[in-house]
Amino acid sequence: MDRTSRESSEASSVSPPVSYDRDSWRALTRSVVLTLAVVGPICWWSRDFGVFLFIYTCFLPIFSLVCIFFIVRVIFTKDPSKKRLAVATFLAVIATIAMTFIVDHSFHERISFLFWYPAHYREVANYAGKEGVICSLDSNGMAGMSVDAYLVSDPSDSIADPNSPSGQKLRYPPECDADAVASVQRLWRGLYIVTMMNCPLG
Numbered sequence: 001m002d003r004t005s006r007e008s009s010e011a012s013s014v015s016p017p018v019s020y021d022r023d024s025w026r027a028l029t030r031s032v033v034l035t036l037a038v039v040g041p042i043c044w045w046s047r048d049f050g051v052f053l054f055i056y057t058c059f060l061p062i063f064s065l066v067c068i069f070f071i072v073r074v075i076f077t078k079d080p081s082k083k084r085l086a087v088a089t090f091l092a093v094i095a096t097i098a099m100t101f102i103v104d105h106s107f108h109e110r111i112s113f114l115f116w117y118p119a120h121y122r123e124v125a126n127y128a129g130k131e132g133v134i135c136s137l138d139s140n141g142m143a144g145m146s147v148d149a150y151l152v153s154d155p156s157d158s159i160a161d162p163n164s165p166s167g168q169k170l171r172y173p174p175e176c177d178a179d180a181v182a183s184v185q186r187l188w189r190g191l192y193i194v195t196m197m198n199c200p201l202g
Helices: 002-044 049-076 080-126 165-171
Strands: 132-142 145-153 181-188 191-197
Touching (some): 002 049, 002 080, 049 080, 080 132, 080 181
Antiparallel strands (some): 132 145, 145 191, 181 191
């Protein structure tokens, strides 16, 4: 009888950490999802001047207050498990924000194309074998600078090469500066995303 009661008491003493671990993962997951829900749209439209101002006037001050809250909680929380949870949540939020901005900066135009393509695939098909600008994918800019991303068809599949005829034609238009081409991204053979600075493509 004593052995049975001892085993049951041991089992009850072991179960709370498992439950707390599950609660910790739920808290971390909620923090990451909430961070993505808030930061994702801000990051996506951060190239707009109004959103840019919002980031510096509202988002950064609020984020600073959140950081201070987590730091104070870590300092004054006596429970080690809660302290670890606060540190883990803080690091998860920081990592989520950093990764969101990195992904958007690196793949913004490609993500725009993924959303655009399902409803406009016929436009791409109509340009098969033709050279030209299919459409404007994204346009933004501030302080007198314009940055425009275009979906471009190039049957020669050589527009990324600055020494090719199509590459020369793109990089040295008579009405634009020599450094007007910000980037050339190949989607698949003959289809590119070309980002131009202060130089609209016709």
